[in-house]
Amino acid sequence: xxxxxxxxxxxxxxxxxxxxxxxxxxxxxxxxxxxxxxxxxxxxxxxxxxxxxxxxxxxxxxxxxxxxxxxxxxxxxxxxxxxxxxxxxxxxxxxxxxxxxxxxxxxxxxxxxxxxxxxxxxxxxxxxxxxxxxxxxxxxxxxxxxxxxxxxxxxxxxxxxxxxxxxxxxxxxxxxxxxxxxxxxxxxxxxxxxxxx
Numbered sequence: 001x002x003x004x005x006x007x008x009x010x011x012x013x014x015x016x017x018x019x020x021x022x023x024x025x026x027x028x029x030x031x032x033x034x035x036x037x038x039x040x041x042x043x044x045x046x047x048x049x050x051x052x053x054x055x056x057x058x059x060x061x062x063x064x065x066x067x068x069x070x071x072x073x074x075x076x077x078x079x080x081x082x083x084x085x086x087x088x089x090x091x092x093x094x095x096x097x098x099x100x101x102x103x104x105x106x107x108x109x110x111x112x113x114x115x116x117x118x119x120x121x122x123x124x125x126x127x128x129x130x131x132x133x134x135x136x137x138x139x140x141x142x143x144x145x146x147x148x149x150x151x152x153x154x155x156x157x158x159x160x161x162x163x164x165x166x167x168x169x170x171x172x173x174x175x176x177x178x179x180x181x182x183x184x185x186x187x188x189x190x191x192x193x194x195x196x197x
Contacts, residue, residue, distance in 0.1 A: 002101045004049075004125050006110045006117055007041060008144065009132040009166075015141035016114055021057060025136055029164055036132060036168060037160075041109075045069065047100060049120075050111035052077055055086075070105075072096060074116055093120045115146030122149045128172050129154065135165040 009026055010016050017023050029036075048066055050058070052075035058065050064083050073079070076090045089096060100108055110120055120126050131144070154171040161167045 002097060002105055003107050003127045004097065004110050004120065005045070005107065005128040005130060006112075006120075006126050007130040008112055008117075009134055010144050011134050011136045011138040011141070013137050013139065014144050015138045016112060016144055017142040018138060019141050021053060021113075021142065023057075025138065026134065029134065029166055031164075034162065034164065036162060036166060041130070042069075045107045045109045046105040047071065048109045048111055049074065049096065049100075049116070051075070051113045051116040052079070054111055054113045054116075055079070072100070093123050093125055097125055113146065114142050114144055118145040118147040118149055121145060121152070122147075124173075126173065128157075128170070130168065130170050132166055132168045135167075 008016055009029075011025070018025065047069055048071040050071065050073055052073060055071075055073045055075070059082070064085075066085065069085060071083075071086050073086060073088050074091070074093075074096065075088055079088055081088070089099075091099065097108075110117060110126060117126070153174045155174050156169070156171050158170040159167065160170075
């Protein structure tokens with residue numbers, strides 16, 4: 001079984017970045033004495049999925065921010081491979097999740113951006129949401145989801161406020177009893193893991 005987790009920070013009005021993709025507004029919450037559970041979360045995942053713009057932004061950080069974990073970048077564009085952990089793929093969301101499942105991954109971080117997250121949500125492929133709500137009103141920018149999608153009922157698993165004002169929400173997608181998973185509906189069977197990270 002594979003779990004896709006959309007772990008993201010968002011402004012109070014639902015934006016994950018400014019219109020030009022900037023995240024400088026998050027800088028005041030990036031402190032040495034509080035990581036908001038990031039280290040524990042990162043240790044718990046087996047791999048990452050992100051879009052090309054998110055990948056390009058990550059390259060600007062200097063040091064690669066996702067060491068030691070395989071990262072699939074969803075794109076049809078050509079990139080020079082600068083890190084051994086990175087794989088570029090044109091696969092559709094369901095096809096990619098099937099591949100990661102066959103590889104034996106269990107917990108995968110969907111990094112973003114908003115349009116990629118929307119495409120995964122439209123397919124019912126996001127199992128868990130961890131959203132750090134920042135008490136900032138951006139007014140405009142890149143939304144949490146880049147396009148409209150179907151209604152979805154979620155179960156709140158946790159709500160943790162921090163002294164900085166950030167509130168972290170953890171929710172899981174509700175699945176109707178006896179309903180088959182999306183991958184089972186596609187006719188897939190349990191794979192034999194071929195790697196472990």
